[in-house]
Amino acid sequence: MESYVKPQHEARAKIIKAMAHPSRLFIIEELSKHERCVGELTEMIGSDASTVSKHLSVLKNAGLVTDEKRGNSIYYSLRVPCIMQFMGCVEDVLSANAKQHNAILKCCKG
Amino acid sequence: MESYVKPQHEARAKIIKAMAHPSRLFIIEELSKHERCVGELTEMIGSDASTVSKHLSVLKNAGLVTDEKRGNSIYYSLRVPCIMQFMGCVEDVLSANAKQHNAILKCCKG
DNA sequence: TGGCTATTTGGCTAAATGACCAAATAGCAT
DNA sequence: ATGCTATTTGGTCATTTAGCCAAATAGCCA
Structure with missing residues (x-):
């Protein structure tokens, strides 16, 4: 399995x-x-x-x-050059994380 | 630096x-x-x-x-769905590795 | 409440990783 | 051959990782 x-x-x-x-x-x-x-x-x-x-x-x-x-x-x-294309996706994750982090800060610090 | x-x-x-x-x-x-x-x-x-x-x-x-x-x-x-697109590139690496591996086998075993 | 079911957390151990230093190897130049 | 530069290899040590088990937590249902 x-x-x-x-x-x-x-x-x-x-x-x-x-x-x-x-x-x-x-x-x-x-x-x-x-x-x-x-x-x-x-x-x-x-x-x-x-x-x-x-x-x-x-x-x-x-x-x-x-x-x-x-x-x-x-x-x-x-x-294998295609590897570099992946970095864009990794950056997407990072900026999504940052956005979420900011949202949490904003909501809890008021 | x-x-x-x-x-x-x-x-x-x-x-x-x-x-x-x-x-x-x-x-x-x-x-x-x-x-x-x-x-x-x-x-x-x-x-x-x-x-x-x-x-x-x-x-x-x-x-x-x-x-x-x-x-x-x-x-x-x-x-982050874009991650899956990367797998294609990883597969490229694997098949390039396999190809090279075979080439080495072929050349040295005759 | 008490008993399920689903998931997470803590503790432990074995194995893998990453860093440095010192020493070995390989090739070029004198 | 000798020395110089570039790179790799081996040894050691501290840290991290991944697995399991046992125990804790959370939500649902009777």
């Missing part, structure tokens, strides 16, 4: 889980503009290089980004 | 994190068809009712679902 849930939702959840981190979302958004090497992303994010590297490997394992070694550096790019 | 990352990506990550679980994805998909009460979802998922209840509260806190008490039950429904 849990055949409803697995394995399709498990596979999807892995992809979505890989996106579910602020730094990884930043990376996705940045790569949607143009490819970047690890050093550039590290500087922008401000965490340890090893941390950023691990984030990239999470994204790569999920199939969200690809990497290509060129010269001394490894350049990452976004593999 | 990490103003690049926070707080916008933090807010988005919370939303996406709430989606990043097989059972919660199932719930989202199910609620996109029609509202459901906890008992129905519990039966479909096959976990403990308390577990499902907690999943629902994660989704509710993220602003992804709303609940409405009617009679003896609490009915949940999807608050």
